[in-house]
Amino acid sequence: MTKYPQKTIGELCNIIKGETGISSATPGEYPLVVTAKERKTSATYQFDTQAVCIPLVSSSGHGKKSLNYVHYQEGKFALATILAAVIPKKHDEIYAAFLNSNYGIRNAISYTTGVGSSQGNLNVNRVRPYVIPLPPLAEQKAIVEKVDYLIKIIDQLEAQIKHRKQLAEELMPTVLTETFE
Template identity: 40%
Template sequence: MKAWPKVALGELFQVEKGKIGIMAAIPGGFPLVTTAEEFLSHVEPHFSGDAVCIPLISATGHGHASLKRLHHIEGDFSVGSILCACVNQSPNRVMARFAYYYLTACKDSTLVPLMQGTANMSMKIQDVAGVQIPLPPLKKQQAIVARFDALAEKTRELEVHLDAADNASAALLLSLHHKLGSDRTVRLGDIIELHEVTEPIRAEGQYTQVGVRGFGGGLFAKAAIAGSGTAYKSFNRLYTDAIVLSQVKGWEGALALCSAELAGMFASPEYRTFRCKPTVANAAYLGELFRTEWFWPQLQAATWGVGARKERTRPEQFLNIQLPMPALVDQLKIAEILAKQVPLKAKHTAIRAANAALLPATLERVFSEPA
């Protein structure tokens, strides 16, 4: 790649800041590029052509510079005001999709260092326009893009296959759940209870945090923070089989069972913990049930508010949810069946991780190779 000449983006692309605040957008017939993976929509387009869209604001904030993803788009579209659109003005010299793949591979060395600021680090349009990209012959660009597109499609197909297998497991659970619990409706508060282990925060202490992903994504460990770095007076210490509910994002399925590996870690008071009543509920069973798409609307209905303005899901709202529930003996039988799928799910997780890393690793290798 060292033999390829480098050219500034501003020489090849028209670089402009996005023209619409995300909250001001009106859903319509044109794609609206945001920092999220999926596009939104808007009633009118502000740009037209073949373009790369680059976030101008750090993905993490708090004085840390990072970029999560860029986008490539063609046609008529709008762009959120915290991104910029690089619209191709030199199609005989460069492919926007080639620039997208290069900048995605090299964003940490080409774009992230441009970010400045304190709490909200950001880039300037003129700095983005000055970023230089390698410019091989157009046929070489086309070959590279075709290679990456084919690889991206293969990884997408694998994800679809894994999703189908995981959905089959969830369908089996729900089928048995409704069949065996159809004549037995319970209130969650009758089978689980609020149980929190609070730990006062010491300024000199270090606390490994846990978060909850939405839509059944489970718990994940976060970096430890110092007691002096938080305004909270106490944290909730997690324990094995604790049912952890995010009050802020509960309405989008941010609810999960705590594994033995994460027990002993901490969550802020915004995460409430519940335990099963041992004579009527099985934690493994409920943990799987709460991961299903069927259960999330129950949380949404229990939480007041509309759309993004939903309020916190309070414990009493969560415990007041009513749903069909098999007897404990049936829960245990179903949990035993589901347990046999654990090794397969672990393999799926490992495959997903390797699959997600494949395209970035290939991009990095190609763009670090000599031409």
């Protein structure tokens, strides 16, 4: 049992499907949120708000259940047709970036995509009734700050590991040559 009140995502948020075709979008000044890690651009925008953008189909290809790259986006942005924006109804009740945490949308997606066919498709009607804890707004922001901080540390560590692997690969021929001489 959580110490916080609980509400459904449907009570807290509107879920709106994207309207921009990825291949038909004219590149421009606005971010175009897609299912890939990196965003594209668009000459037009659909939203001017804070939202968590969730994929409706697998970004890993047919036959894969993964729905990777849930994106937090704010300001003016376009959204591809194969995504939906989860937008707080009351910004003084829930912080959109908090929805991007494991307490919110990410957990709901992993819960709702575990059933059905081998293709990772998300039915937003199954996300709406998902219940999440609702800490006070200040605590939601503190959680997001902590998670962002930890993600930066993870990114730094991954970069160090990649660099050290590269160094090891470069040194391996020298070590082998010296060993056999």
